[in-house]
Amino acid sequence: MTDEIRLTEATSLRAYAHPLRLRLIGLLRAEGPMTATQAAARLGDTVPNCSFHLRQLAKYGLAERAPGVDARERPWRATAQYTSWDHDSDDPAVRAAADQLSATIVTEYARRAQEYLTTRGDEPAEWRRAAGPGDVLAHVTAEELGELMAQIDALMSRYDDRLTDPSRRPAGSRPVQIIRMAVPRD
Known part of the structure; x- marks a missing residue:
């Protein structure tokens, strides 16, 4: 896995601007290689849906096949630890796609924050003091x-x-x- 992949085209930015794709890449980065079946179980989604979106991520260089334990296992891995892109492109299509991706990411952050707040009361006191907005x-x-x-x-x-x-x-x-x-x- 490289440190960073940089998205420079509107098509790749729009491809990444999908909530499930963001979650899939985040999962692969956090937990390492896994199959579409494993990812679906972790994310509460269907195997065909995760498989489709993993193939789309691979099409744009964000995910790739990883070696499996056996010939039947087909795991995926992220290609980079971070994804970056320019927010100030001279190309209006790239700027619009970057804005779309940023909006999707902000929505995902808000979802994660709300999810945390629903369980915050169950956290140990030291974590409640240290974490939060x-x-x-x-x-x-x-x-x-x-x-x-x-x-x-x-x-x-x-x-x-x-x-x-x-x-x-x-x-x-x-x-x-x-x-x-x-x-x-x-």
Whole structure:
């Protein structure tokens, strides 16, 4: 698996802008190679639907076949740990597709947050204190915002080795999705 795959065409951006495809890639990145049957069970979807969407992800270079235990097993894996794209393309079709993908991702983040809030009361106190929503308002220039986002990414990269090497995860650690989003206000 490479570190990053960069989507540059409107067709690949629109292909990725599907809630199940986002969840499938997230699942493969978090848990490693699995079959469409395993993915369907984990995501509460059908095997044919997951199989179709995995093939679509492969068509755009986001997923690929992985070696199986035997000739009958046909697992899939993500091709990269991260997916990136430009939000400021000169091509209006690419910009529109990037906006569509971003909207799908924000909707997925909101779904995950709501899902967490329904079970938050069952979490141990230390996790309830450490996790949850928050925001900060800052008055910055576009250049400063870019620098700030790069600093946040650099801070988070300290934990990248734990994504692919479970032996690097300390006892008591859990997967936590840190959602970073900068939204300029009027």
